[in-house]
Amino acid sequence: EFADMHVVDCCAAPGGKTAQLLSAGFGRVTAIEANARRSRRLVENLERLQLTDRCEVVISEGQEFQADDEIAGVLLDVPCSATGTGMRRPDVLRKDADLGNLPEVQEALLNHCADNVLNVGGVLVFATCSLLKRESEDQVNRLLQRGTMKTIPFLPGEIGGFDGAIDDNGWLRVLPGVMDSPMDSVDGFFVARLQKIDYAGT
Secondary structure: OHHHOEEEEEOOOOOHHHHHHHHOOOOEEEEEEOOHHHHHHHHHHHHHOOOOOOEEEEEOOHHHOOOOOOOOEEEEEOOOOOHHHOOOOHHHHHHOOOOOOHHHHHHHHHHHHHHHHOOOOOEEEEEEOOOOHHHOHHHHHHHHHOOOEEEOOOOOOOOOOOHHHEOOOOOEEEOOOOOOOOOOOOOOEEEEEEEEOOOOOO
């Protein structure tokens, strides 16, 4: 039952994903955001939607967050190059050659959430709005190689309109401009759903 579950939205601002988790009926949602200014906007949005009663906003780097409860799920929408938004923001496509420390930050967030936040049996949803495998598929493959997580594949019919975007791994890889109408104008993004099957180092 969702009502009994405590889930974490990591890199939560401006709050749309947090609001969706609360609206889905999760009993407790912890929203983590490192940027204090964006955290204020997150709180304002949740107050406007009257969704603050089951949500705690924590100002912290995601890779430093320590849960005080059993965590059944983590939504990790990591900072990325945003190359999937290139149809609307062509300037982001110039980031392809120089990602700075983004891949390292993504890997640190993913490993920390998998190792130190999520309970065994819990589900981690990893998402980027990047077209680059370095920020998406490669990150998930590295995590899976450690042997503590497995993929829960997306199934045809599970997410309406996106059957054609499910790849051979059961991950969702959406490319802008190639989806059937009315989805042909959506941004590019990547989503993998993973389950923790063991603790790190065991």
